[in-house]
Amino acid sequence: MTGRTWLRHLAFLLPAAVAVLALTYLLPPFRTYQLATVGAYLCVTAGLTVLTGLNGQLSLGHGALMATGAYTLALTQNALAGRGQWTLLVSTAAAVVVTTAVGAVIGCAAARLRGPYLAGLTLAVAVVVPSVTSTFESVFNSDQGLSVALDPPPLALGATFPYERWQAWLSWAGALLTLFLLANLVRGRFGRNLRAVRDDEAAARLAGISVARTQVSAFVVSAACAGLGGALFAVLAQSVSPGAFPLTLSLFLLMAVVIGGLGSLTGAVCGAVLLVALPAATHSLTDAVHVSPAVAQRLEGNLPLAVFGVVLIVVMLALPGGLASLGRTLRRERPDP
Amino acid sequence: MERFLFLTFDGLSRGAVYAAFALALVLIWRAARIVNFAQGAMAVATAYAGYSVASATGSYWLGFAVAIVAGLLLGAAVERVVMRFVDHSSPLNGVVVALGLVLVIQAVLGMLYGNEYRPAAAPFSRSAFQVGGVALLSRFDLFVFAAVSAVVGLLGLLFTRTAVGLRMRAAAFAPDVSRLLGVPVAGMLTLGWALAAAVGSLAGLLVLPTELGLHPNAMDLVFVSSFTAAVVGGLDSAVGAVVGGLVVGLLLSFVSGYLGATVAPMAVLALLLVVLLGRPGGLFTRGRARAA
Numbered sequence: 211m212t213g214r215t216w217l218r219h220l221a222f223l224l225p226a227a228v229a230v231l232a233l234t235y236l237l238p239p240f241r242t243y244q245l246a247t248v249g250a251y252l253c254v255t256a257g258l259t260v261l262t263g264l265n266g267q268l269s270l271g272h273g274a275l276m277a278t279g280a281y282t283l284a285l286t287q288n289a290l291a292g293r294g295q296w297t298l299l300v301s302t303a304a305a306v307v308v309t310t311a312v313g314a315v316i317g318c319a320a321a322r323l324r325g326p327y328l329a330g331l332t333l334a335v336a337v338v339v340p341s342v343t344s345t346f347e348s349v350f351n352s353d354q355g356l357s358v359a360l361d362p363p364p365l366a367l368g369a370t371f372p373y374e375r376w377q378a379w380l381s382w383a384g385a386l387l388t389l390f391l392l393a394n395l396v397r398g399r400f401g402r403n404l405r406a407v408r409d410d411e412a413a414a415r416l417a418g419i420s421v422a423r424t425q426v427s428a429f430v431v432s433a434a435c436a437g438l439g440g441a442l443f444a445v446l447a448q449s450v451s452p453g454a455f456p457l458t459l460s461l462f463l464l465m466a467v468v469i470g471g472l473g474s475l476t477g478a479v480c481g482a483v484l485l486v487a488l489p490a491a492t493h494s495l496t497d498a499v500h501v502s503p504a505v506a507q508r509l510e511g512n513l514p515l516a517v518f519g520v521v522l523i524v525v526m527l528a529l530p531g532g533l534a535s536l537g538r539t540l541r542r543e544r545p546d547p
Numbered sequence: 548m549e550r551f552l553f554l555t556f557d558g559l560s561r562g563a564v565y566a567a568f569a570l571a572l573v574l575i576w577r578a579a580r581i582v583n584f585a586q587g588a589m590a591v592a593t594a595y596a597g598y599s600v601a602s603a604t605g606s607y608w609l610g611f612a613v614a615i616v617a618g619l620l621l622g623a624a625v626e627r628v629v630m631r632f633v634d635h636s637s638p639l640n641g642v643v644v645a646l647g648l649v650l651v652i653q654a655v656l657g658m659l660y661g662n663e664y665r666p667a668a669a670p671f672s673r674s675a676f677q678v679g680g681v682a683l684l685s686r687f688d689l690f691v692f693a694a695v696s697a698v699v700g701l702l703g704l705l706f707t708r709t710a711v712g713l714r715m716r717a718a719a720f721a722p723d724v725s726r727l728l729g730v731p732v733a734g735m736l737t738l739g740w741a742l743a744a745a746v747g748s749l750a751g752l753l754v755l756p757t758e759l760g761l762h763p764n765a766m767d768l769v770f771v772s773s774f775t776a777a778v779v780g781g782l783d784s785a786v787g788a789v790v791g792g793l794v795v796g797l798l799l800s801f802v803s804g805y806l807g808a809t810v811a812p813m814a815v816l817a818l819l820l821v822v823l824l825g826r827p828g829g830l831f832t833r834g835r836a837r838a839a
Contacts, residue, residue: 330819337767457767513658
């Protein structure tokens, strides 16, 4: 990685930050909250893009990793409650560290597994979340979950500073930092190794790349991002419970990454926007058509699922090369050296 | 000791269901090299179809038959409409498409029936017989054993003693040669999916009364347990799937009985992890060639 790449990414980052800042002043509070949610999702989809898109490892367990981050933040934050704004930084860091450690454990197992085996193992990780929170009830408070003690926005910003804007700032600070770091990471040697391992393990091994180490690192990086995303989710919702991290969440994340365009961080941004926009769109759709409240409730919860599923299938079938070739098709647009 | 005996029989009964479900996974894996992650959702969908018929007509067995037939049709439809067009150059593709199916099926079920638990009827009493003062088996458990044994036996006969079974195995083992010899390979694949989905439906009908009931997500944990069973047996082996199913059933029963029901999913995860790291090919397969 040259210094110029680094600067170029910074040149993307600054206008993006300014744009988000402007949006938080222009949008109404609810939209600002949605913007904040996009930021939190973005951390996770960006990390998953690196893992699945660039390294070819499928993870259905990212919902569980988010839960790890969220619960760590909640526990740390509640332990440090009321000591000032800096505690949020500490508990977010703790969330990232703990999730990274969990990701390293799963990643070590994952590096030895391929295809459906890896999918099955990570699926098992995703469904085990409610079991863990119920078994260690005294810590995680079972299905009720924990509430997160958070300080109001700093007084320096003014007494009437909207809370949603503060949340959006926090979550986009995390998201843009994640994007910036990942963009630099995947443009360098690490990214090259990831792609080499994805495209041909044997060739990568012959070229002197440690396949296992590369795969574990990819999982660790991706887990750290998921931990940050989960922590931001806890900050946004001000509570954590197993119900917020169902298996469907993991599938949604994967879908966002697949549809957004595997292997590109721009795709991760599209995916994160889609994750918030699609349920919102179906919500306004069910509001628009006049049906009984019971039917509306059923539609509202399930229509996004159906749309996500159909889009996922169509994208997979319409791109005959599937996951792996998507990146290749994109790269073929550039002249071969 | 009494508790141990009860848990053993309970585990075997659960394990029989997991074995059937794992067998369905193995059937598709052997035919198409796809682990059907939508199996659980498909089974729930057919169980809902059976439930609708049973509550409309008042006959459990009519609902039962409808669910099995719905399984056959749904399996064939999934293969014909979706899975046939999946590109197999990467094993991820099949998994992702199956997960898309899970979302669609669960969403449609949620829209039609709502996301609340509905009671799943059992055809026989679930209260256990007393043998010498010890509660061992219920009529329903006996029904489970009988149904699963029948399915395993029939599938065994189908694959080893009939022309169709031979064609199915040939189509899976050497598709190109089989095609040259006049075997309708695509048709055999559809038949394999249909059979597997019907077996999955049966497993669903057998497991749902013992769990919380009908719910679009009701089979998520069952799927994970059965996947573990199939992996313990080594995905490729039908005998392995049955043994794996019984192992997982016993493990779940003992863990739930002695440590608490909430620990059970973690035990399954631990077993899956141990088997995948220790013997990734399962207990019934030999080693494979190295890549580099």
